Amino acid sequence: GQNIDQPTEMTATEGAIVQINCTYQTSGFNGLFWYQQHAGEAPTFLSYNVLDGLEEKGRFSSFLSRSKGYSYLLLKELQMKDSASYLCAVETGGFKTIFGAGTRLFVKA
Amino acid sequence: DGGITQSPKYLFRKEGQNVTLSCEQNLNHDAMYWYRQDPGQGLRLIYYSQIVNDFQKGDIAEGYSVSREKKESFPLTVTSAQKNPTAFYLCASSARQGADEQYFGPGTRLTVT
Numbered sequence: 001g002q003n004i005d006q007p008t009e010m011t012a013t014e015g016a017i018v019q020i021n022c023t024y025q026t027s028g029f030n031g032l033f034w035y036q037q038h039a040g041e042a043p044t045f046l047s048y049n050v051l052d053g054l055e056e057k058g059r060f061s062s063f064l065s066r067s068k069g070y071s072y073l074l075l076k077e078l079q080m081k082d083s084a085s086y087l088c089a090v091e092t093g094g095f096k097t098i099f100g101a102g103t104r105l106f107v108k109a
Numbered sequence: 110d111g112g113i114t115q116s117p118k119y120l121f122r123k124e125g126q127n128v129t130l131s132c133e134q135n136l137n138h139d140a141m142y143w144y145r146q147d148p149g150q151g152l153r154l155i156y157y158s159q160i161v162n163d164f165q166k167g168d169i170a171e172g173y174s175v176s177r178e179k180k181e182s183f184p185l186t187v188t189s190a191q192k193n194p195t196a197f198y199l200c201a202s203s204a205r206q207g208a209d210e211q212y213f214g215p216g217t218r219l220t221v222t
Contacts, residue, residue: 033210033211040216040218041215043199044213087151096157097154097211099151100151101149
C-alpha cells in the first residue's frame with residue numbers, strides 16, 4: 001500500500017528552529033515535495049528532493065534519504081506567519097502524487 | 110498575471126443535485142488535477158489530465174466526472190452518486206505531469222445538505 005506519515009501537530013517558538021519529519025512507503029518513488037498550506041487556502045510549493053541530501057532555500061531546508069524512506073523540512077528563524085500546515089507529498093510511479101495528511105505548525109510568541 | 114482560478118469559493122447544494130466546479134489556468138500547463146481535502150486527511154486525487162481530451166481516474170473517482178475540452182479548463186462535476194460530497198476541492202496544474210511542482214487554485218468549499 002501507499003503510506004505517508006507526518007506528525008499531526010507541532011508547536012514552536014518565534015525565532016526558533018523546527019524540524020518536521022515525514023516517512024513514506026510507496027510503490028514507486030520519483031521525488032518528494034513539501035508544500036505549505038495556510039488555513040482555508042491553497043497549498044504552495046516549498047521544495048522538491050530527488051536525490052539524497054539536503055536542499056537549502058533561505059530559511060527552509062529539506063532533507064531526503066531514499067534508502068530510509070525519510071524526509072524532513074527544517075524551518076529556521078521561525079516567524080508567526082510560518083504558522084500553517086506542511087504537506088509532505090511523494091511522486092510515485094505512474095506520475096501520481098500521494099499527499100500526507102499534513103503537519104499543523106503553531107508558532108507562539 | 111498568470112495563475113489558476115476556481116469559482117465559486119463557497120458552494121451550497123441540496124442532496125441529489127449535480128454541481129459543477131470550475132477550474133481555469135492561464136499558465137499554459139499541460140497537466141491538470143482535481144483533489145479533495147477532508148479534515149485530518151491528505152489531499153486525495155480524484156481525476157487528472159495530461160493533455161486536452163484525455164483524462165484518467167485518480168484514487169477516488171467514483172461519483173465524479175470531468176472534461177478537458179480546452180487546455181486551460183478542467184471542470185469537475187460532483188454527481189448525486191457521490192455519497193459524501195461535502196469537502197474542500199482543490200484544482201491544480203503543472204507544466205508536466207508528475208515531476209513538476211503543482212500550482213493550486215484557491216479551492217472551492219462545497220457543502221451539500
